[in-house]
Amino acid sequence: xxxxxxxxxxxxxLREVRGPSATxxxxxxxxxxxxxxxxxxxxxxxxxxxxxxxxxxxxxxxLFGVLLVVFTRIFRFNxxxxxxxxxxxxxxxxxxxxxxxxxxxxxxxxxxxVRKTQFPRLVIPLSSVMVALFTMGLNLIAVxxxxxxxxxxxxxxxxxxxVILLLVFVITCAASLLLSALNVRFRDIAIIWTVAATVLMxxxxxxxxxxxxxxxxxxxxxxGNPLTLIFEQARAWIIDPTAPGAVTVAGxxxxxxxxxxxxxxxxxLGVWVFKREAPKIAERL
Amino acid sequence: MAVETTQDGPATPRGRDFDAExxxxxxxxxTKSFRLPVNKISSLKEQITTFSRPDYRELHALRDVSxxxxxxxxxxxxxxxxxxxxxxxxxxxxxxxADSGRVRxxxxxxxxxxxxxGFNPELTARENVELNGVMxxxxxxxxxxxxxxxxxxxxxxxxxxxxxxxxSSGMLVRLAFSVMIQSDAEILLIDEVLAVGDAxxxxxxxxxFHEMRDSERTVILVTHxxxxxxxxxxxxxxxHDGEVRGMGDPGEVARKYLRLNFESAPSSGxxxxxxxxxxxxxxxxxxxxxxxxxxxxEKGEELRFCAELEAKRDVEGPTFGFTFANPxxxxxxxxxxxxxxxxxRVAAGQRIQIRSKVENRLAPGRYVVRCWIHRNRNISDIVxxxxxxxxxxxxxxxxxxxxxxxxxVEFELKGGEGR
Numbered sequence: 158x159x160x161x162x163x164x165x166x167x168x169x170x171l172r173e174v175r176g177p178s179a180t181x182x183x184x185x186x187x188x189x190x191x192x193x194x195x196x197x198x199x200x201x202x203x204x205x206x207x208x209x210x211x212x213x214x215x216x217x218x219x220l221f222g223v224l225l226v227v228f229t230r231i232f233r234f235n236x237x238x239x240x241x242x243x244x245x246x247x248x249x250x251x252x253x254x255x256x257x258x259x260x261x262x263x264x265x266x267x268x269x270x271v272r273k274t275q276f277p278r279l280v281i282p283l284s285s286v287m288v289a290l291f292t293m294g295l296n297l298i299a300v301x302x303x304x305x306x307x308x309x310x311x312x313x314x315x316x317x318x319x320v321i322l323l324l325v326f327v328i329t330c331a332a333s334l335l336l337s338a339l340n341v342r343f344r345d346i347a348i349i350w351t352v353a354a355t356v357l358m359x360x361x362x363x364x365x366x367x368x369x370x371x372x373x374x375x376x377x378x379x380x381g382n383p384l385t386l387i388f389e390q391a392r393a394w395i396i397d398p399t400a401p402g403a404v405t406v407a408g409x410x411x412x413x414x415x416x417x418x419x420x421x422x423x424x425x426l427g428v429w430v431f432k433r434e435a436p437k438i439a440e441r442l
Numbered sequence: 443m444a445v446e447t448t449q450d451g452p453a454t455p456r457g458r459d460f461d462a463e464x465x466x467x468x469x470x471x472x473t474k475s476f477r478l479p480v481n482k483i484s485s486l487k488e489q490i491t492t493f494s495r496p497d498y499r500e501l502h503a504l505r506d507v508s509x510x511x512x513x514x515x516x517x518x519x520x521x522x523x524x525x526x527x528x529x530x531x532x533x534x535x536x537x538x539x540a541d542s543g544r545v546r547x548x549x550x551x552x553x554x555x556x557x558x559x560g561f562n563p564e565l566t567a568r569e570n571v572e573l574n575g576v577m578x579x580x581x582x583x584x585x586x587x588x589x590x591x592x593x594x595x596x597x598x599x600x601x602x603x604x605x606x607x608x609x610s611s612g613m614l615v616r617l618a619f620s621v622m623i624q625s626d627a628e629i630l631l632i633d634e635v636l637a638v639g640d641a642x643x644x645x646x647x648x649x650x651f652h653e654m655r656d657s658e659r660t661v662i663l664v665t666h667x668x669x670x671x672x673x674x675x676x677x678x679x680x681x682h683d684g685e686v687r688g689m690g691d692p693g694e695v696a697r698k699y700l701r702l703n704f705e706s707a708p709s710s711g712x713x714x715x716x717x718x719x720x721x722x723x724x725x726x727x728x729x730x731x732x733x734x735x736x737x738x739x740e741k742g743e744e745l746r747f748c749a750e751l752e753a754k755r756d757v758e759g760p761t762f763g764f765t766f767a768n769p770x771x772x773x774x775x776x777x778x779x780x781x782x783x784x785x786x787r788v789a790a791g792q793r794i795q796i797r798s799k800v801e802n803r804l805a806p807g808r809y810v811v812r813c814w815i816h817r818n819r820n821i822s823d824i825v826x827x828x829x830x831x832x833x834x835x836x837x838x839x840x841x842x843x844x845x846x847x848x849x850x851v852e853f854e855l856k857g858g859e860g861r
Contacts, residue, residue: 167464169466169513169549170548171466172546173544174533174534174536176533176540177537186576186579189576189581189582190577193572197562197565201564269556270559271537274535274537274555274577275535275551275577436539437539440538
């Protein structure tokens, strides 16, 4: 190195270091990380199993089998296309159930990454949801095979399926953010959630259509659940064109308001809480 | 002005002038404290059943820390455990948010707080290198193209498709280190990772650090190892109780650090931190049998180590000690100047020459000579501790152990026919 004084190099542009955040480090890095982690986690879940992907179908199929026997042989539901409705609902609800279920403890489980690397925190719960999304995607292919085999004819409303999936996906993400962030503060959120998720499964018309309920307080409560309307609309669009659809079930647009408000609130709350907690997560772990 | 020195020379100002380089990291008044609950509440039940507000203990990890680092600098951060250096690192790395003050930075920063964090044991080296690259902010294509270089440095080409959980810990560490040095971030943030791998790999790492020191890359190294600080850093900063207690020449900072560590010992009152040591090492070298200076010595040969010191002030009852440490940091041997030969005092301006001769029983490898000078015949009263006044290589056939001894071995078979 030369000893003579060099002409000072021009000062570099300095950017502020703002500390950790939910998405820190640029959007390209965020999406690449999200994709890479979700994809590897998804692959991992099939690794070293003899039947691989089959297993992700077996669980909903088993549940499906049991419920089918219970509700067609024991309780004798008279619902058109009930078996495929049940199967479809179970698989789509699986996105919410598995997504939130694995996301709730995800931030805590990834302690090492959070505390020792510069890592966009949002990627952690979202990759859990992505894995559930991939699983559901694969399962849906099989489900549509069943639907066709059962004799339901394809209709143009099938093209609206992405709307249904998007609505479920978004609320799954929001709930995952909320739960995973809160779980860092209160470790019993994860335990509570396993119970709450089960309650929610029966509190959503998954194994029964809401149309079998008489008008009652219970029905009003169920109608406040945004998932109820989503699944009722899916039933009309995908499984049974004679089913009433969300608006009719709710009894008019105005009655859909509570569910819509709850939906939006969950999303806002999830994002807000996660954003607020994200910078502090590393210290709380 | 900067002074030219040889690469392996004693700790003096390094041969680069950074005044002309642009600032890449600027910290202004960074303050961070943690509220540590006396009883930590981590469940809802406790939150509900605890009526009184929980008591907090405020822990000031960083108080008003300011510094600037210029491009190409190898900057050391030293301090005792709990001095706040890891917190500072995490603030720089965007893992913690500072309470007040601001940090500004130019260029991409790759933090290595711990080797191999973020590795997924279920994935292969190939996948992990890609993942790690993306985490460091590379595009996937770039991350993949690094793979060859990473594996080559780590010497793990054959294991590219093996899952990390099947790696030995040594292999893992090599991979992690290799990923770190191959990340082409402009700024590297490294926390105590120098002592990794076997001797051969350590030598390789040492070479890499030397290279980094002379490159455009900015490196921030957090460590306890004063040898490393003096050896690699252009400049260093001493943190104590979250405050900056010293900044500048690595040798000086290392000395202050050691003073702080011995703070409880009675020290000579007027000696304040930050001044030049009362006795300094002017030169240290090896000689061969003909009295010529040598940079390495063969196993089994005579090892002649010499040093020349100069007293900057009067020192009463000085004692001198030297130790030879191998790459693992083990002080394999050491010697002191016999008490009988030592003067009652050395006066300012006096020069001291020390010559030693010993049969070289050191195992082959790189050695570092450390020097200790005390006063008043009291080993807790340090005048100078220099962890790196010279390094040299012992060459020859490698055998087991850190040192070798001529051994007489008898071998005999006894008893029955065998099978």
